[in-house]
Amino acid sequence: MGVCWGPVVRVLVLQAAWALGGGQVRYSVPEEAKAGTVVGRLAQDLGLEAGEPEARRLRLVAQGRRASVEVSGASGALVVSSRLDREELCGKSAPCALRLEVLVERPLRVFHVELEVTDINDNAPLFPAARKNLSLSENSPPGSRFPLEGASDADVGANAQLSYTLSPSEHFGLEVKSKDENKILVVLVLRRPLDREMMAEHRLVLTAIDGGRPSLTGTMELVISVLDANDNAPQFNQSVYKVQLPESAAPGTVFFQLTATDIDEGINREIYYSFSDAVSGKVQDLFIIDRKSGEIRTAGDLDFEDVQSYDLEIEARDKGWPPLSGHCSVELEVLDVNDNAPEVWVTSLSVPVPEDAAVGTVVALLSVSDRDSGANGRVRCAVWPAAPFGLVATFAGSYSLVLREALDRERVSEYEVEVRAEDGGAPALRASRGVRVPVSDVNDNAPAFAQAVYTVLARENNAAGAELARAWAGARWRAGGWRAASSYVSVDAESGRLWALQPLDYEEVQVLQFEVRAVDAGEPPLCGNATVQLFVVDENDNAPALLPAAGGGPGGGAVVAKIRAVDADSGYNAWLRYELWEPRGKGPFRVGLYSGEVSTARALEEADGPRQRLVIVVRDHGEPARSATATLSVSLVEGAEAALAAAGSSSSGAGLRPAAGAEGGAAAAAATNVWLVVAICAVSSLFLLAVVLYGASRWAPRAAVLSGPGPATLVCASEVGSWSYSQRQSRSLCVAEGAGKSDLMPGYPAGCL
Template sequence: MDSSFIFPWKLLFLCIFVAEVTVGHTRYSIPEEVKQGTVVGNLAKDLGLVVSELYRRKLRITSEAGKQYFSVDLGKGELVVSDRIDREELCGQRPSCLLPLELVIDNPLQLHRVEIEIRDTNDNSPSFLTKEKLLKIAELVNPGARFPLESAQDPDVGTNSVRSYLISKNDNFKLTVKNHKDGRKIPELVLEKPLDREKLPVHDLILTAVDGGDPVRSGTSEIKVIVLDNNDNAPQFDRQVYEANISEKATPGTEILQVKATDADEGLNGEIEYFFAEQTTDQILSLFDIEPSTGYIVVKDILDHETNSLHRFDIIARDKGNPKMDGHCSVEIKIVDINDNVPEIIVTSLTTPVPEDSAIGTVIALISAKDPDSGDNGKVTLTVSSKYPFKLNPSVSNHYSLVTNGPLDREKNGHYNVKISATDSGKPPLSSEKIILVELLDVNDNPPVFFQSSYVVYVKENHPPGKILYSVSASDLDFGENAKISYSILNSKVQDVSASSYVYINSDNGSIYSMHSFDYEKLKVFQIQVQAKDQGSPSLSSNATVHVFILDQNDNAPAVIYPSSAALGSLSHQRMPRSAKAGHLVTKVTAVDADSGNNAWISYKLAEATDASLFTVNLYTGEVRTKRAVSEQDDSSQRLLIEIRDDGEPVQSSTVTVSILLEDGLHEPILDLRQKATEPSKKTGRITLYLILSLASVSVLSLLTFLILAVKCIRSSRGSGSCCMRRTDCDDYKNPNRNLQIQLNTDGPIKYVEVLGGDMLSQSQSFRSCMSPMSEYSDFTLIKPSSTTDFKEVISVLDASLPDSTWTFESQQVTNIATTRHQSTITLTKVRPSPLTLPNPWNKQRGPFQCFVKSSELGGFLVE
């Protein structure tokens, strides 16, 4: 019989959507089997979100069901159905069916929990597992006997499940419904009138199950009752329902319980065997077994509380009579949970890489935990190792947010393997771990650093342009563009010219090249500022100083100052009396070398002579003296070729020719010279006049200088063995020495002193600079003659730069009787010096007491 003829179907079906906001999450309610595209609710409105920002903030949903049944319309902020929803497939027979969703929004990161309640609709009809049931009843069974029938199954729940049963019209049976304590309704066939096999051996009945839905649905099963003779007592169980608890770790063969029935009959009619009822499901038959003779129910396969925690089935007790009689009972077995499931860690959302300058509390990831066990066995706690700068903040429903808990530094740790541990509350507890890789995004927080703050470079003069001088290098702890370094020279001046005109730096590798050749005589040392700058935003930089020292090369030959060949042509004419004895000073050759150090140390040598036995030349002073007394046999005209050599490599040299006239009287050589020489021109006479005036002025200036210094020395140090002018006396000294300049040069951390003399041809002077034996560094560098200065200014400069020093000056006047020339010697002594660091190329010699002498008269440098 079709149930549609018994219960009318309604034509209209109304779907009501209800949204309710609970603490920590939002709930919506919809019926199952709604059409795709149906709007569940407006998330933007219910959660207070701005619809225009949903796309930018990347709103997305995840479902624990493993399948996406819903989607979000980002243009309207509405939650819509995207797939077919079958409540019975999702929740089975559970009275409440909730489908949890997680709503994740970025920028800033937010997590919302949304629960969708799936309401049951009457979309399933009641059904019986067996469409035809065979029931054998003895004809001697008394009225009132009850025969349990198979319960109908309806996947729907609540009012949509089975509500009542009906039996087709007949004369012998009626139908009653027994309400089980678990809510099930069990139909029973009750015998009202005795059966008479001879009248009707078979009764065909229709059992109809009706649900309470709207519209009503129904299902039917055919019952065939066969009337038997004799054996009029059916087995009776001592209980209608048997209950037992069994651990899910029980092994196959474990006895669970024993059912027991009795039969009042005797013989075969009273012998009982136990069987599972015909409607028993395959799942029950796979998990349990029953011993037919004893009624013991045993475990047949592995039990799992998480799959099904409660099993219900029926047992039949059947005798061996003819006809056979059955008795029925129900069995309920509860599976006791054990802690056999390891907690599972689920990363819902992860933001990586993370900027290393992220503030404390920045959300890195959203994490949840799941354990299929129940009770304390399913309670999970998440922890993170304290050695990482991260912590877990608990959220709703076993959700946590992983946030920063300290400063991050990519240069120390480029990434973190954050270990998350999940532990349940079971006994013993089970735990699991998950590694989350958190990478750090570099921020330009480290400037480039040079390997040295100051560089010293030595380069020889006259080197070819374009030569590499040095390569500076800097490193940057950052990464990528933030660590890409470019080099440049800061705008600075060298001799009032931009440093970039002297050197060029390769911006990629820091190699410094010369722009042109250097001349030591013009430029001895200079410094440049090099900058290393990264490509970060904003960019960072650091500076280093490069000191470039020009090394002298022997590229200047000695220049003869006296005797001047320009005055009297190519020869220098000297006169000496024939009465001169051995050692007589005939003349003195003076030369200077524009180079410095060994390259400027000059020596004199007699290369050729009319009579080599008569004259000798001092190797260092250039004085020409007689080796013996002049005899009458010696020629009256002697010619000497003197070679002047420096000590450089390669050696540079020059020569001068000296003509000596031997005369008996002072006027005779001049007369002879005039007789031999051609008539001098006006130009030669003018040069001679200039020479005489120059020599006279030098002599007068030297004498005045000596007298002034002598007076000052006598006033300041009476009775002392030396003539000194102290620092305090310098304030009273008003007359400048216009042929001496002492200059302290400071180039960064490198300091050196220059003592500068006057013009080469100005006058015959000697300046000696000496350092005290107390000095730790006893080298002074004396540079070629330059402009003049005042002694007072010189002392002030030295005192300001070297405050722990006391300086004295000694002046000596020496008169050469033979040449009627004066030699002034000024000694500069450093009594208490502070350490003065000089570059190695200038430290040619070291000793307890060292003096460099530069003399326009002697020519070159001497070391005493």
């Protein structure tokens, strides 16, 4: 148990130390360390076991500059890879800290490492020139001071703390004092009066010694020429002038006016101004002094990010002989303006993102910086659009792009995310970086039909194998409805086409209802369902069929017989009309167009003959129309025979003969009246029955229209109030006495319940 718990305890301790340290590892290495020098055991400090650095691809990411260090792949140690020169890396900045990022994969994490490069005393003090020439009037009073340019040391800290010594001289001494914490003022002081006739030139050696161990030195030779006459040097009203100038100042901007005075007279009081030899040529390229007026103006562009201040040593020299000079210092402070936009880098990107990725998943690592300082260099970051991603600050200038909301590839398959950075300047400057984030698919959507129910119309007598509809790809189906749909239709599993397996017969089946299921190829597969209602449209494929005719009675205009026919079709295809085909012209008989009743058209005459042969054609209203022909033989009888014929007429026909005498006419009239009363009562009863059935059907459930199969009768009223019959496999009832032709249209006629 001790062996197992040892690594765990060590990891917990490291994690605790990591949390207390703010998530940052700090190392220190002296400059000029040899390549291969181990800076620190990075993998061990990050809590990685042996072998994990290589397995998890521990790698180093430097920000903005060459790191000169690398991570050993096998051991995970941070080692020096190339020459480390602190002065090259950081200049005079102290401490010299390099910010590094260490990435560990599986899972992806980022750690921050701060590497401090410490200074060693590898730079000796350096004067701007090996020799300095000075001209001093012989009447210069003791105590006269002559500023000298001090040496510079590229090192920092104690290694750059300089002290000065002057070679022994009875006339000159050296005064060294701190001008500020970063600068030492070196002044040559005249201790005793000069005598040009005794010594016209003095040669001294100024030595600068740094504070390193061991210390390094630099020297400069001072050649002092003693001049005669002009014994008053120009004087400034103060030795140091402080000036501020924004870095955005345009070249040619006048920022200071020098003024020096000389109490001499004549040519000895005429003054011209110039930069002291202590001012480097690079600085003199940035500024211009008007030799006569003393105006100082800019000659180039200032950049706060490169240099924050300038110390301009000014010399005012008169025109006397020997010329005398006065000195002052103009300390120019460069003010920062917001002239640098933020910069955004994507240091790591993990795409595509699966659409089922958990909220909080890290998508990318970003680094943000701004070269400005203060508020101008403080950067705020945001991500646009605001969803479904967000930014999390992991360290100063480092952010993680993380998932804030659940993804749906079917809604958005790819995101163009823009990381926007804005600094705190006025006006603020902005920068952005686009990140393309594709979303990978997972099987989370079942197939969906455009409709829950599909309606398909198919004409009867279609050919077997005919395509009925096309709606679904990769579908499976199962049948349902009035009878097994699988005997009539088939759905292709790949194309989704609906095929007819056999011709459809409207008189056999009017509606097929079945379910179609679509299944995708995902893992696991998902499916969706839809209902298909296939309505069979009637075709005029049945001719009218004749029934035995009914006999009529005698009398003028009386009904002789009634032709009866039925049609197995429906709607217009079953709407029948009757026409008298023979004899043509003005015969004694006529046929009701829709009733089929054969009646007398006029009074019978002897010339009409004892027997009439009538040919009647029965047609439906289909396209094209179908017909049947009936032949009716009518025999003409007289007197009592006519009455007997009226009472007992057969289906083959009926005969009428004119009555002879008053009694015969009265009998015929009485018989006719009886039949009329019977007919009126029958029609009234049927009309009442139709009204009752119509009202009942209006209140009955509509589902009765789509009831199951079985023999039933569709009864429709004709225009003339008689009845025709059609056999159908339906339980619908149509009552429309006196209705127009639209009542008999195919499909769902008006008035059908």
